[in-house]
Amino acid sequence: MSTREVLRMGDARLLRRAEEVRLFDTPELHALLADMRDTMHALDGVGLAAPQIGVNLRVIIFEVAGNPRYPDAESVPQTVLIDPVITPLSDAMDEGWEGCLSVPGMRGLVPRYTHLRYQGRDEYGAIIDRTVSGFHARVVQHEFDHLDGILYPMRIRNMKDFGFSDVLFPDAEVRDE
Numbered sequence: 047m048s049t050r051e052v053l054r055m056g057d058a059r060l061l062r063r064a065e066e067v068r069l070f071d072t073p074e075l076h077a078l079l080a081d082m083r084d085t086m087h088a089l090d091g092v093g094l095a096a097p098q099i100g101v102n103l104r105v106i107i108f109e110v111a112g113n114p115r116y117p118d119a120e121s122v123p124q125t126v127l128i129d130p131v132i133t134p135l136s137d138a139m140d141e142g143w144e145g146c147l148s149v150p151g152m153r154g155l156v157p158r159y160t161h162l163r164y165q166g167r168d169e170y171g172a173i174i175d176r177t178v179s180g181f182h183a184r185v186v187q188h189e190f191d192h193l194d195g196i197l198y199p200m201r202i203r204n205m206k207d208f209g210f211s212d213v214l215f216p217d218a219e220v221r222d223e
């Protein structure tokens with residue numbers, strides 16, 4: 047296990063479509079997930095996608111539990127999600143502030159579907175099938191986007207709603223992402 051370097055926006059490796067995993071419960075997959083967890087926890091992230099550490103596979107992790115970067119966010123169970131499929135359950139969208147470990151120090155207002163179903167597998171190949179809403183749905187969409195080479199600034203509708211975290215939220219204890 048070790049902390050890995052997180053690629054930052056501008057790196058072409060963040061813009062690729064990642065590949066399906068297909069093989070589960072392998073030493074390589076477990077090692078990848080250990081590194082992803084270490085890296086995410088070291089940086090107080092709520093989620094991380096394998097492409098962010100330069101591994102071009104459709105693997106994401108996320109977890110929200112008293113995260114100092116998102117103190118008001120509802121909790122989201124620790125999840126490993128591989129080869130995910132997302133199905134919006136209505137056309138309703140909601141705008142919310144997002145940050146990203148690949149875009150350190152910035153926040154942007156991003157529209158996301160409010161209700162969705164996501165399916166995929168965990169690291170052992172067990173099926174995951176959840177219907178979620180709100181912040182949980184937002185986190186899944188953000189991480190899923192990384193698998194298709196999409197970074198959240200690409201989804202901001204009005205670039206006036208994009209800036210440095212400490213300028214946008216001077217009173218909040220916002221850490222560098």
Ligand code: NI
Pocket residue numbers: 145146147148188189192
């Ligand atoms: Ni991100």
